[in-house]
Amino acid sequence: MPTYNFHNETTKEDFEDFFTTSSSKDEFLEQNSHIRQTPSLFAYTGDHLMGVGPKVDGGFTENMQRIAEAHPGSPLASRYGTNETNKKKKVRNILSKHNISVK
Numbered sequence: 001m002p003t004y005n006f007h008n009e010t011t012k013e014d015f016e017d018f019f020t021t022s023s024s025k026d027e028f029l030e031q032n033s034h035i036r037q038t039p040s041l042f043a044y045t046g047d048h049l050m051g052v053g054p055k056v057d058g059g060f061t062e063n064m065q066r067i068a069e070a071h072p073g074s075p076l077a078s079r080y081g082t083n084e085t086n087k088k089k090k091v092r093n094i095l096s097k098h099n100i101s102v103k
Helices: 022-031 058-070 075-080 086-097
Strands: 003-008 013-018 035-038
Touching: 022 035, 058 075
Parallel strands: none
Antiparallel strands: 003 013, 003 035
């Protein structure tokens, strides 16, 4: 249930309350004209702080590696790697420098 922040104009008190529906919150505000809703910060959950992405489990990484092996010239392959030999990687790099596409 969403939690809302309110301010009581008569007592100058800030408080929070939760309502099951937005219509019940609207009814509450209509019945109490001395109370107004105040903006609140959104609830943040996750690991995206200061450029640090979320941690992924090994199964996800393995799946990405499997997909990268099927598409060796893709950006996904450059990120997760492939089982290509060094010789194939060097040939692919040289061909990409000369804008020659290899499948």
